[in-house]
Amino acid sequence: MAGGALLGDTTGSDAHASIGGLATPPYAPTGRRPQYRRAVWSQQFQPGHGWTAAGAGTASTDLSDTREFTRGRQSVRVTTTGGGKQSYVRRTGMTALNLSGKMIRLIFRVENTTHLSRLAFYVGTGSFGNYFVWQFHTHSAAATNYIQQGEWVTVHLQWADVTSAAGAYSITPAGAPSTKSGFTDMSFAVYDTGGGPATYRLQAVELIPDTSSVFPRGVVSVTFDDSHRSVHDLARPVMDRHGFPATSYNIADAIGAGDSLTIGRMRSLQDHSGWEMAGHAYATSAHTASYGKLSAQQVDDDFRRLREWLVSNGFTSENFAYPHGAFGRTTDGVPVDLIARRHFTTARSIISETTESFAPAMPYRLKALTGITDGNGIDGTALARLTSPGGRLDRCAANGDWLILCLHRIVAGAPRSSTEISQSGLAALMKAISDRDIPVATVTEVMEHYT
Template sequence: MSRFSRRAALRVAGASALVVAGGTLLSGATDVGGPSGRRPRYRRPTWSEQFQAGHGWTVAGAGTATADLNDTSVFTQGRQSVRATTNGTGKQSYVRRTGMTAMNLAGKMIRLVFRVEDTNSLSKLAFYVGTESFANYYLWQFHMHSATATNYVQSGDWVTVHLQWADVTSAVGRCSLSSRGVPTTKSGFTDFSFAVYDDAGGPVTYWLQAVELIPDTSSVFPKGVVSVTFDDSHSSIHDLARPAMDRYGFPGTSYNIADAIGTGSSLTVAQMRSLQNHSGWEMAGHAYATTAHTASYAKLTAEQADDDFRRLREWLLSNGFTSEHFAYPHGAFGKTTDGVPVDLIAGRHFTTARSIVSETTESFAPAMPYRLKALTGINDGTGIGGTALSNLTAPGGRLGRCADNADWLILCLHRVVEGTPTSSTEISRAGLMTLMKAISDRGIAVATVAETMEHYT
């Protein structure tokens, strides 16, 4: 029996065992259908600050207690990073630089690499791009920490975030946004600032490793790309969603629960094959056992989660479904009950794993392929919560921003119904048709998750 550790786990390149310092976590071969490892090439920056000696940035703000501009003890690039600790007052602590040579961010996205030691007292993270010592700026508030939902930023992880123009939160001064959310300018920026806020309940220690500019999604998809995904294997995917999408030639990605197939109101294997073989859909994975899906992998041990991943991948392959992509049950990746990151285990069996984090939209290439972001709860009901369909289709909505600024918008749907939705996990057939027409009218590409990930640049 393998022993499990609560210490940070690492996947050994070229090996089948998941190990931690001092012992094996999950031994033995992974399933024969393990991931091919086909991932987008690393996007090399056109401009990069990795906070090595002489970087010229400062740490300040009313929320800062202590800082080290040259921390040589904790880093993931080069030989050092910038470290700061907040003072527990809920005020801003920042790492910034002003007066740099003016930069053009058209066709670019910002890549941040950072680490938060303990997120228990984290409130939010933001990034500013501006001029004249921030008299004018664009603001991305890119992470609001939750005490209940799964968070993209996890304690002790080096996290990568891509900031795109479609996700600008607000603008000040001569920096402004049109009614459609398009920035009036994307060039001439001299000031950058990475901002951290604690929740006023305790201090937060963080490290900033890199601020970089890389090509955005428009270099591959000029008007952005949408992936329409469906969770839980409902038969309405075949009966109602497929006809609405076939009309436009749009494929979808179905994330399936293996042992639900052929039972109750779930898809059958024959329907899955028809979707794949005749409409170009992708048959991906969501869980093998319904009990694992109900619990979520974060409520299982590492061995139980790994076994469910393995059985799911083998089931897909044995039935002719070759997708290497996965969606976490309930969007939860966190850590298993014995402290192993679920996204690390996912990497033994799949090439990507999708969450339902939607603070910002996804990009190509994705910042973290095992934490793909997706917008969920899309519905055309009334008073049932979730994301109103009109928020996507209205001027300045998510579809318009996708087309105007180019990003990878992953939509997470569940059940399609003939009548009025009564749950945030339902959308009406008419509502889905409205959504498909809105995508088509804007000229946005539609691709499965697998198709999107196949693009190399």
């Protein structure tokens, strides 16, 4: 909000810019989603908040900025020096906080993201003589970023994603912190690239119940993109063995052609194995191009045709996965995720710098770990990163989170690319999940849980 401007105002870089002129969707989402997690502790940076802004990377500050805010009547504004040094907003000596069963919710905004390098958050004691740190965002010049320029974003930080510790604090090989209570210090840290200044605004630092309050051992959603026939022929037998369902994100144009699923196989997966048939794109050409290379009208048309196709074929999922995980802006400047919410209840990316949470911080930017493969000498996410001691599955089970896995093609032999995993590798992954007693649920099942 800029000076109290209403949502829909097209001035500036408001993420809620108007998308007028697009026809009303014939199948609008029902909007069924988990209740908003109310904070058990909250700092909203209104008058008298007591936090300070400093650091070698700080050029100027306004601790009571009334020009840009999204809660109350003000936020904290900081502009960096452009020298690549740490800039921060912090407070020490607070009443001790217990973060057991809690996650941290941050609401903030960054301008000049071309100059943004990374973001971190610290909790500690003794003026940060002891601390844990989450390095939760590294900005990319090429890939889609969770942090979009000039937009208020929400980030959840869970114990499963804590990066490192210092002083008297430590993290076990399985990823468990030495303590989760007694914290008196907090710091929101920003680093620019060294190529110019960035301005950031901090609106809220809050504690809310974490995923473990609903899923004590976390929860895994197994998703498959692109409608490959191998999902039915090779993945299904492996998952049926454990009674695990999956979410298949489908390209309507590809169904029944070449090496793709057919309508019959999709219905069999849905009706007899409990799978979810979700959307990935209507036109193969739109998927290939990626929505960021299309106009808002073209993106909206593809969404509309996809929902119509899903519903007309008996697939009621309201979940979507962005082609190539990209949700930036259309060629005429409209945020793709803003269009997505006209047609679907969630939209999944392939961002994995932190793990998704329940309820998700931003349902139209769901995070997922992709490129999972047991191939040798190829790019991607090594299967061992999930299954080895202290890997993503151990952290999921020990700390609780919503781990969304993005897979593509299943092969009988050795994988040759990061979009392939062998049937035996998939079997090892499913067994590892089962052995840890982590529940597996479709995206719809998770989103409908505790609504």
